[in-house]
Amino acid sequence: MNSGRFPYSKWVGTFLLLLVTCSASAEKVKVLNLENSLQIAKENNLTIQSAEQNLKSAEAQIRTARAAMLPRLAASGNYTYFKDVQKSVIYAQGGFGFPIPGEETNGMSTPSPDNEADLIELEFGAHHNVQGTVNLTQPVFAWGRYYYGYQAAKLRYEAEKKELAAAYEKLRLDVHEAFYRVLIAQEFVKVAEQSVALVQKQLGIAQTSFDAGATTNFDVLRAKVQLANSESQLIRAKNGVKTAQNAYKTLLNLSLSEQISVEGSFEIPEIQIQLDELIKLAFETRPEISQSQLNEQAGQKQLSVAKTRNLPDLAFFSNYQISHNERLTQMNRIWSLGLQINIPIFDGFASRAGVQQSESILKQLQLGTKQIRSATEFEVRNAYLALLEAKTLINVQRETVAQAQESVRIATLQFENGMITSVGLTDTQLALMQAKVNRLQALHDYVVGLAKLEKAIGQRIQ
Incomplete structure (x- = not known):
C-alpha cells in the first residue's frame, strides 16, 4: 500500500515544483518601455562607458598641462658609507x-x-656621510609654450564632452531602432496569428461544403496548403521576435538568457519645421561639428607650442642643501638661487619637423570639419525625405486596412454561399495581411525616421 502511495506523492511533488518554477520564471520577465530602455542603455552600454573614460582622461590631461606652469619642488637625500677614506x-x-x-x-x-x-x-672625508637637497624650479618665460599647451588640453576636454554627447545621440538612435524592431516584430506575430485564424475559418467552411457535397476536395486542399503557409509565416514571425529581442538585449548589455517584454506604441507626432531650418539647426547643435571645431582650435594651439620649441626659455631656480658627517661639529647648510636660460642651438631639425607635423595635423582637422558639415547636411536631407515618405505612406494606407477587412468579410460570405472559389477568398486574405504589414512598416519607418532626423540635427524636435 505504501509502495502505491509513493509514486502518487512523487508525481504531485514534481507537479508542484514545476508550477513554482514556472511562476518564478514568469516573475523574472523584465518589462521594458522606451524610456527605461534608454536609461538602462546609458548605464550599461560599453561604448558610453568608453567615451566617459576618454572624458576622464582628457580632464587629467588638463591637470597635467596646468602642472607645467606651476613651481616644481623636489627633495632628495642620501647616506653614503666609505669603508676606506x-x-x-x-x-x-x-x-x-x-x-x-x-x-x-x-x-x-x-x-x-x-x-x-x-x-x-x-x-x-669621513666614513659616514649624510646629505639632503631641496630644489625649486619655476618657468618664468617660454613664449607662451606652457599656456598654449594648457589651452589645447582644455579644448580637447571640451571636444571629448561633445564626443560623449554624440555617443549618447548615436545610442539613442540605436535604442529607438532596436526597440521598434522588437515592437514591429511582435505586431507581425499578431498579424500572422490573425491570418492563421482566417485560414482556419476558411478551412472549416470548405470542409463543411465538401462534406455536404456542395464543393470538390479542391477547396479543402487549397485551404490546408494556405493554412500550412500561414503557420510557417507565424513560426518565422515568432522567431523574428526572439532575434530582435536578442539584438535589443545585446545593445542594452543585458544577459541573453534574461526574459524581457517590450511595451510601446507607434506615436506619430506632426513636424512643422522646414528642411532649411533643420539644416541650420544641425550646423549649430550637432555635437560632431562642435567637436571637430574644438579639435581644430586645439590643433592651432599645438602649432603655437611647436613654434616655441626652438626659442630660448627662462626659469627661476633655488636650492637648499645640508650635509653632515662624524668629523663635523656643525651641519653644513648651503642655500642658492638664480635664473637659468636655455638656448636651443641645434636639435637635428626636430623643431622644424614638429612645426611641419603640427601644420599638417591642423590642415587635416580643418578638412575634417568641412567633411563633417557636408555629411551632416546629407544626413539631414536623407532623414527628412525618408520621414516625408513614411508620412505619405501612412496617409495612403490609413483606409487600406479597413477596406481590406471589409473585403475579407464580403468574400467570406460569398465563399460560404458558393459564389466564389477559395482562390478569391485567399486573395482577399493575402491582401488584408499585406495591408496590415505595410501599415505597420510605415508606422515603424516614421518613428525610426523621426529618431534619425533628431540625431541628424543633434536635438529633440518639439
Whole structure:
C-alpha cells in the first residue's frame, strides 16, 4: 500500500515544483518601455562607458598641462658609507712645501722622505656621510609654450564632452531602432496569428461544403496548403521576435538568457519645421561639428607650442642643501638661487619637423570639419525625405486596412454561399495581411525616421 502511495506523492511533488518554477520564471520577465530602455542603455552600454573614460582622461590631461606652469619642488637625500677614506702624506715642517712663518728659506733643512718623523698622514672625508637637497624650479618665460599647451588640453576636454554627447545621440538612435524592431516584430506575430485564424475559418467552411457535397476536395486542399503557409509565416514571425529581442538585449548589455517584454506604441507626432531650418539647426547643435571645431582650435594651439620649441626659455631656480658627517661639529647648510636660460642651438631639425607635423595635423582637422558639415547636411536631407515618405505612406494606407477587412468579410460570405472559389477568398486574405504589414512598416519607418532626423540635427524636435 505504501509502495502505491509513493509514486502518487512523487508525481504531485514534481507537479508542484514545476508550477513554482514556472511562476518564478514568469516573475523574472523584465518589462521594458522606451524610456527605461534608454536609461538602462546609458548605464550599461560599453561604448558610453568608453567615451566617459576618454572624458576622464582628457580632464587629467588638463591637470597635467596646468602642472607645467606651476613651481616644481623636489627633495632628495642620501647616506653614503666609505669603508676606506682617502689619505695623503705631507711634510711635518712647512707642510705642502711652504716655509714655516718666521724662518728663512735658506735656513730650512730639506726634509728627507726616508725619515718618517718628517711626514704626517692625513685623512680626507669621513666614513659616514649624510646629505639632503631641496630644489625649486619655476618657468618664468617660454613664449607662451606652457599656456598654449594648457589651452589645447582644455579644448580637447571640451571636444571629448561633445564626443560623449554624440555617443549618447548615436545610442539613442540605436535604442529607438532596436526597440521598434522588437515592437514591429511582435505586431507581425499578431498579424500572422490573425491570418492563421482566417485560414482556419476558411478551412472549416470548405470542409463543411465538401462534406455536404456542395464543393470538390479542391477547396479543402487549397485551404490546408494556405493554412500550412500561414503557420510557417507565424513560426518565422515568432522567431523574428526572439532575434530582435536578442539584438535589443545585446545593445542594452543585458544577459541573453534574461526574459524581457517590450511595451510601446507607434506615436506619430506632426513636424512643422522646414528642411532649411533643420539644416541650420544641425550646423549649430550637432555635437560632431562642435567637436571637430574644438579639435581644430586645439590643433592651432599645438602649432603655437611647436613654434616655441626652438626659442630660448627662462626659469627661476633655488636650492637648499645640508650635509653632515662624524668629523663635523656643525651641519653644513648651503642655500642658492638664480635664473637659468636655455638656448636651443641645434636639435637635428626636430623643431622644424614638429612645426611641419603640427601644420599638417591642423590642415587635416580643418578638412575634417568641412567633411563633417557636408555629411551632416546629407544626413539631414536623407532623414527628412525618408520621414516625408513614411508620412505619405501612412496617409495612403490609413483606409487600406479597413477596406481590406471589409473585403475579407464580403468574400467570406460569398465563399460560404458558393459564389466564389477559395482562390478569391485567399486573395482577399493575402491582401488584408499585406495591408496590415505595410501599415505597420510605415508606422515603424516614421518613428525610426523621426529618431534619425533628431540625431541628424543633434536635438529633440518639439
